[in-house]
Amino acid sequence: MIIRSLVFGMLASAVAVAAAHAQDNRNLLESKESLYNNIYVYEQPPYVSMTFGHNRRIYTESVYNTHDDKDLPVDYTRYMTASLMYAKDVHSILEIGFGGGRTAWYLHRFLPNVPITSVELDPTVVQLAKKYFGIKDEPNFQVVNRDGRLFLQESKDKYDVILIDAYRGPFVPFHLLTKEFYQIVKDHLAEGGVVAQNVEPSTMLFDSAVKTINAVFPQLDFYRADGNIVTVAYDGAERRGEDLAAFAHDRDKAYGLRYSLADMLNERRRIDIASGKVIDANAKVLTDDFAPVEALKSIERHNRKLP
């Protein structure tokens, strides 16, 4: 899970982009070099944050409010839960990219009867999440240590909601951002299921990611969160606002959600993807064969207006 360092900077009232050894009032609880990341866990009461070091910057993957188990301090993680008002049923949830596990845990706390599976590549991340982020072994809550794509490829289960938030520092591994990957995701959706994805919108990778998701899912709704965008993708016809409002109302009530779906619905945006006005007409659909994610990531987006 990532938010840009800027967001954490605001949360921690620290500098906008924190250098790895910047002097601030955060207290380093633990640092670990795992198979995949350099992980730093910081404490600034009441918050604990998990960050990955990457070329002298620190990317916040997860923030936990130790005084409030049901708080989601990071804006976009709230919008990931907007997917709940889209799914026809909510009998099972899958998350790819566990990180500190806060999004999955929030859903688990409000939907204790719904089995939630979260897949995380890095075993050290899971270990630190259990140590510092209030994640416990409980029924209906399962964390699998596996590459997200491999997990799906081998799984025969279907899910009503799939949340995708697999970042390593600033990057998304390319094999989790291709058309073939989204096809596998679609094959694991139950009827009426939805996919929510966290996308970082400042570079040209955003345009390609949107086109790629759209190549597999005809419908894409956008939710703008502080510094990130959450897309909700689904098959079939565009969902009407009043139908979503009815679902939002029912589910807000049924689950007693802290972050109301009805409020989130007000932030729903649609983009005319084909027009080329918002999404670059030349942006290419990413495939297993051609997915230059690093190169796209290095090109700033032009000033085209986001939703």
Added chain:
Amino acid sequence: MKPLSATLSFSIYACSFLVGGVLMGFEMLGSRYLFPYFGGGIGTWASLISTVLCALAIGYFAGSAIVARHPTQRSIALAILIAAAYLACVPATADPVMETILNSLGDGASATLLASTALLLVPLTLLGTFSPIAVSLLTRSADEAGRVAGLVYGVSTIGNVVGTLLTTFLLIPTVGSRAITYYFAVVLAVCAGALLLNPVKRSV
């Protein structure tokens, strides 16, 4: 011993550079073939790198054995041509092969090693035979051997560097992995052609 013609010695050095470039370029491409199936972790890279180094070791030993028997242009040209043919088959067959390995062995270290072996071992072993044979072709007298070996390995290592950088920063961002594989096959075929077309070196 007859001196080597200037064109032949030039083509051997040029091929040494190009073969070196394709060798490392294909290692970088290997990651694009493997990641979708075995994940993008450090384990996949370790498998790729160790397979390449194994292939080179086998190639060097095989090259020295060939030098003892048939140190001709034709032998290296043939090795490069078979490697080219192997690369040309990779784009169409890689996916079913990776899938089969994934389905039968899972995604552990043995599966990743087997997959990178299937992808890289044969062509890179063949390319690995190039340098020892090239040194033998270019050497006219024993006291020259060290100088020639240094030149061949230097040129081929520069090829390695160029191949790595060009593939990573230019080709992968602009062309698909399958197309790059075909380009590499063509480059190798051209090298083999250039070696075959040059007048054969005659031993004294």
